[in-house]
Amino acid sequence: MADNGYVLLRHREIPDLDSLEVYRKHGGFQALEKAVTRMKPAEVTEVVKASGLRGRGGAGFPTGLKWAFMDNQIWPHYVVANADESEPGTFKDREIMEGNPYQFLEGVAICAYAVQAHLAYVYLRGEFWQIAERLDSHLAAMEAAGLLGERLFGSDYSLRIRTHLGAGAYICGEETAMLESLEGKLGQPRLRPPFPATFGLYGKPTVVNNVETLTNVPRIIEFGADWYRSMGTEKSPGPKIFSLSGCVNKPGNYELPLGTTFRHLIFECGGGVPEGNSVKAIMSAGASSSLIVANDQALDTPMDYESVPNVGGQLGSASVIVIDSSVSIPWLINKTVHFFRHESCGKCTPCREGTFWMGHLTQRILDGTAKPEDVDLLYDVGGQMRGKCLCALGEFSIEAPRSSIERFRSEFDLAPSQPKTAVDQG
């Protein structure tokens, strides 16, 4: 059975887990060996399917199903690990790659075996330059130990893993934009279908999975689907790393079972909000979130893929930004809209123009130069964008402004005279 406690952030219990020797001493690479020597590739996929693991990057798509979609008529296959972590409020993959890198890399290797890829890439955001350097040395250590390269564990299976650095573009976290970027092109999303399982990297079938998703895999192979399903909820099994930030006393990453309540995360783990303020709103999917009104019903809602929508939000990558009573909502919306306007890749018109004009409107509202109808216009621009953008960036950019106009309308009518935030009044 697994050690008690952490499944993912095991480095918090085991010192020096980023050394190959220590990782192997704690059972590291036994799951890969088991998969490669004693399981057929399809069996590995079946176990992951049975575990109910869902993608931790935000979409929550069943991981085993994604692997099973790979087109076996077209070869070679590739695996790309999404380490582009760029959603404001998300900082979990970074901790995994710094603290427990081998479990992540073992997950990449098991995924690659399951889909019979012989080359896998880890696509890291450019700012993770130091992490990429460390991963390169971890990969070299694995090659030296025979855990990567030709004929793994005496089998016919061979695998190489390489890192690739992006260069500061949020859009490259979108899987098809990431593949374009990895091919040496502008990081702009592709029209889908075809999906990467058919037409991915270099036009070949490709699995793209988030770092946290892949880090679950070695433990699932080692201890089985039933063990994994003993954590979390029936439809959202397993542990999740919640990145807690914003107006909270103890921000940080918290590994908890899916289905833990917002109240537990914010008050038990995060020590509540500073200076006796109250929680006004919660953004549980980073800047891509709707603003959930933080009433008792919301605070007692389990954080899983099914329940969060019931209170008007999304779980997403579980980057929980806490907004307290000192924060001006129009100021906040101007921040998130400005982010998406900067990061829009420019390929599709609804997103390029929509984020641009939303940015104008939120700035006017904040500056006090808005016309009375500008708040409605902002809401309307968002509505016009909905369902028309090429990828999720544009679709998500409207969540915060639209939901906040619906739920915090009175603040917009008062906007010009309001302070920014408690901390930034200076």
Place this chain on the structure above:
Amino acid sequence: MLERKYLAEKYPQEIQNILDKYPAEQRRSAVMPLLYLAQRDKMYINREDLQEIGDILGITLTEVASLVGFYTLYYDQPKGVYHIQVCTDLPCALRGADRFLAELCDRLGIQPGETTPDGLVTIEPVMCLAACDKAPMFQLQSGAGLTYYENQTVENALSLIEQLRKDASGRRVSARERGRDGNG
């Protein structure tokens, strides 16, 4: 025109290692790491670098240049020897990042986006750096790479800049020499 071989002659092993990361028939994938290689050489990428990288990969200068325009971590103009990039996105701003940036710039007598008069440090706001629980924070970019500084105060940042200033004079001379070679 003679084909320029500045990068090829200065970094033969690095270039080979980069090309080896990708399938032989997919050389274009090497363009981003090659741009980083050129940028580390003198903290920005000039037209000759773009042309040489295009020649190495069999793509046009325009194709290479479009990437420099698209991705924010590439620079086609010389800036300060060091770039301090402060995250001011929502979670950081909720922990005082806007005020931190404003005060830091004030104390240095520059506006966000500007470079100190001695050409040492450029300070600018950037988008989320995945360190939201440790704001105020910034990344420091230099020829040597990129480092995160977290849980910062203005005083911390000013003493770091003072240290960089002390370290820099010798390094700046050698950077100028490299820049001359690069244009030659």
